[in-house]
Amino acid sequence: MLAGCETDRTVARALQPLSPQMLAQLEQKHMLIDSPILIRLFKEESEIEVWKQDTSGHFALLKTYPICRWSGELGPKIREGDRQAPEGFYTVRPGQMNPNSHHYLSFDIGYPNAYDRAYGRTGGDIMMHGGCSSAGCYAITDEQIAEIYALARESFYGSQRSFQIQAYPFRMAPLNLVKHLGNPNMPFWRMLKEGNDHFEVTHLEPKVDVCEKRYVFDAEPVGRIASYSTQNVSVPLQSNAAAATTTAVTVQFNPIGWCPAYEIRREIAAAVAQKNRRDESQMVELVSRGSSAELVRTKRDGAMRPLFLTGPLASGGS
DSSP, X not given: OHHHHHHHHHHHHHTOOOOHHHHHHHHHTTOOTTSXXXXXXXXXXXXXXXXXXXXXXXXXXXXXXXXXXXXXOXXXXXXXXXXXXXXXXXXXXXXXXXXXXXXXXXXXXXOSOHHHHHXXXXXXXXXXXXXXXXXXXXXXXXXXXXXXXXXXXXXXXXXXXXXXXXXXXXXXXXXXXXXXXXXXXXXXXXXXXXXXXXXXXXXXXXXXXXXXXXXXXXXXXEEEEEEOSSOOTTSOOOSSHHHHHEEEOOOOOOTXXXXXXXXXXXXXXXXXXXXXXXXXXXXXXXXXTTOOOOOSOOOOOOBOOGGGSSSTTXXXXX
């Protein structure tokens, strides 16, 4: 009988309807209840943004939630047990939703992805969950995970087969980049910024692929030709100069192989380039005015939003 009651509670949690307030917000923002969602995480600001597709076909910000707790430091997850919350671009499918979570409700964010695996990174079962306690996950309150879980569930009831999570160390603004210039993760973060910029200039979910052990965004392969401008350890170099330049291959993105020849829609590439020039100019100006980088390591274990620092959730970090 007790087991049956527990099952009933689990089902009830997973099937909680969206609140009247959220339904009103969706209507006000011209968003269908089952339209696609996209989630953005910002560690340093301890914030989660849920974006949702509106009737224009573009994503708009629906709601921002405070992250109750994340563990580790700024920087990607490398190995199992390092307590790092991942950074990068991840995919959540219906099978990753967990209504039987020990942390009220949860979903697996999809670590390790193709980029992580290309570098041999280990670990798994990295969740966004309730309970306000984190050992490498992104923890929020039970009320917040219930609402985000319901938004994801409704999007799956519609046409969305998966939703994207963009996990960043901080908001990709020039001041933040200058502040962290001395961090050895900066080359990785600049690559994440490229994906961030694709989203910010289009408000469309960027298509994410991995080749040559790096992310590429909104890349569409051209014909059946791969460009061998850099060495691919999985394809032997050819002695014939002409053959070494272009070779007919099956078009695909191999995380550890050479990138196929690809193109990005002209209007997207131009908008991203313009934003990058503007951001770089602001960074140069900030550096010239004496803005300095923070220490590389904080020696702290993650962060908790100030509003959670008092009360029963304050001691929840693990």
